[in-house]
Amino acid sequence: MEFLRPATWEEALAAKAEHPSAVPIAGGTDVMVEINFDQRRPTHLMDLNRIRELREWEVGDDTVRLGSSVPYSTVIDQLASELPGLALASHTVGSPQIRNRGSVGGNLGAASPAGDSHPALLAAGAEVEAESVRGTRFLPVEDFYTGVKRNALAEDELIKTVHIKRAEGPQQFSKVGTRNAMVIAVCAFGFALHPGSRTVRAGIGSAAPTPLRARAAEDFLGAALGDGGFWDSGRAIPPSLAREFAELCAGACNPIDDVRGSAAYRRRAVGVMARRTLGWTWESYRSTGNGRTTEGGAQCA
Amino acid sequence: MRVTFTVNGRRHEADDVWEGESLLYVLRERMGLPGSKNACEQGECGSCTVRLDGESVCSCLVAAGQAEGREVVTVEGLAAYAKERAGSAHTGGLAPVQQAFLDAGAVQCGFCTPGLLVAADELIERNPQPSDADIREALSGNLCRCTGYEKIMDAVRLAAARTGDGAPEVV
Numbered sequence: 478m479e480f481l482r483p484a485t486w487e488e489a490l491a492a493k494a495e496h497p498s499a500v501p502i503a504g505g506t507d508v509m510v511e512i513n514f515d516q517r518r519p520t521h522l523m524d525l526n527r528i529r530e531l532r533e534w535e536v537g538d539d540t541v542r543l544g545s546s547v548p549y550s551t552v553i554d555q556l557a558s559e560l561p562g563l564a565l566a567s568h569t570v571g572s573p574q575i576r577n578r579g580s581v582g583g584n585l586g587a588a589s590p591a592g593d594s595h596p597a598l599l600a601a602g603a604e605v606e607a608e609s610v611r612g613t614r615f616l617p618v619e620d621f622y623t624g625v626k627r628n629a630l631a632e633d634e635l636i637k638t639v640h641i642k643r644a645e646g647p648q649q650f651s652k653v654g655t656r657n658a659m660v661i662a663v664c665a666f667g668f669a670l671h672p673g674s675r676t677v678r679a680g681i682g683s684a685a686p687t688p689l690r691a692r693a694a695e696d697f698l699g700a701a702l703g704d705g706g707f708w709d710s711g712r713a714i715p716p717s718l719a720r721e722f723a724e725l726c727a728g729a730c731n732p733i734d735d736v737r738g739s740a741a742y743r744r745r746a747v748g749v750m751a752r753r754t755l756g757w758t759w760e761s762y763r764s765t766g767n768g769r770t771t772e773g774g775a776q777c778a
Numbered sequence: 779m780r781v782t783f784t785v786n787g788r789r790h791e792a793d794d795v796w797e798g799e800s801l802l803y804v805l806r807e808r809m810g811l812p813g814s815k816n817a818c819e820q821g822e823c824g825s826c827t828v829r830l831d832g833e834s835v836c837s838c839l840v841a842a843g844q845a846e847g848r849e850v851v852t853v854e855g856l857a858a859y860a861k862e863r864a865g866s867a868h869t870g871g872l873a874p875v876q877q878a879f880l881d882a883g884a885v886q887c888g889f890c891t892p893g894l895l896v897a898a899d900e901l902i903e904r905n906p907q908p909s910d911a912d913i914r915e916a917l918s919g920n921l922c923r924c925t926g927y928e929k930i931m932d933a934v935r936l937a938a939a940r941t942g943d944g945a946p947e948v949v
Binding site for chain 2: 508
């Protein structure tokens with residue numbers, strides 16, 4: 478094994494082009510586990526910690542540019558108003574030690590269907606900026622996941638930045654697990670109201686081979702809220718509407734039975750999380766009147 | 779490969795380090811610092827917790843090469859680190875959290891203790907008056923399998939109280 482230590486982003490891209498099998502390592506919270514357990518013996522390990530720009534973030538008018546190695550702890554401490562759903566999701570990652578090292582870029586690189594940030598990214602709306610010596614690509618996050626632990630990166634590409642839409646309304650995240658820390662999701666759900674476009678988005682984790690959006694549920698609820706004048710009136714959502722939304726979310730799942738839970742349980746739980754996160758966000762939207770809430774409360778699902 | 783970094787204020791060097799080796803392995807097996815414990819090797823148990831440039835991390839998940847040129851504090855250096863933070867000279871003895879763990883009886887088999895001490899010390903540094911919820915969250919990545927959490931909670935409360943009171947640190 479060779480240890481590559483690029484000092485700049487350009488050096489990293491050149492090294493990745495020269496050694497396409499090189500495994501990038503930032504926080505190491507996935508890669509080192511595989512190495513420690515002899516599950517992976519890459520020809521090259523490429524440390525990204527020395528590349529300063531990957532640890533930087535910038536809040537723009539519409540999006541947050543999140544460097545791919547910005548740790549979860551920074552998302553929680555610094556970006557909870559701009560990215561409330563992602564901050565809530567980040568808070569459920571591992572433990573403080575893991576959150577100090579792990580990053581959204583790493584979650585995307587690993588592309589585990591159980592990655593905690595995926596449902597939040599799907600709900601908020603995000604693009605992955607992938608770069609190689611050949612150039613730059615911007616991939617909508619829903620197109621980034623291609624299979625279990627597979628993503629759309631070419632072998633010479635690295636994730637530079639994740640561009641995430643700033644919240645313009647309440648967002649929530651919910652995760653099912655056996656305890657409140659150190660848990661791989663049995664399943665997870667991210668939900669965001671987008672009052673500007675009068676749409677909603679829903680992201681599902683750990684209930685299909687890839688993280689995915691519940692598009693039929695989004696379309697149904699978006700149309701129902703619009704047709705019913707809910708965005709303007711702010712009136713309570715009827716239970717039948719919430720139930721239909723929840724059923725469509727459960728229907729979007731394509732889960733498996735495994736050690737963490739059965740497929741039937743996952744479907745059921747996703748429906749419950751969909752109904753609850755819709756309730757929480759809508760209450761927040763109604764109570765603030767203009768739909769601009771930023772702080773997500775850590776409510777127990 | 780050779781790696782060089784600072785551990786507990788002293789420059790350490792290790793040769794013939796395998797590129798996939800963890801910081802934990804280098805500390806324990808090459809630098810003679812076995813205080814950080816090796817248990818799960820997957821970031822679940824926290825017994826290998828150290829400070830890396832000030833942040834608490836699982837040293838089993840840091841590649842040794844990533845520590846190059848950085849500052850590491852292990853449980854062996856915790857007393858000196860805490861004394862320096864408090865602005866007093868280190869003349870031996872224990873850090874306030876270590877003394878509190880002893881006084882509260884927060885140690886059973888002792889295997890999880892080094893990681894808990896490093897994590898608890900980091901909490902008190904960041905938040906001198908932590909609530910119980912703060913303590914639980916800060917220690918949520920450290921497993922104790924002797925079921926000693928209540929005493930550990932007592933110990934952290936005690937250490938925080940002693941630090942917060944401006945009471946002289948126990949030497």
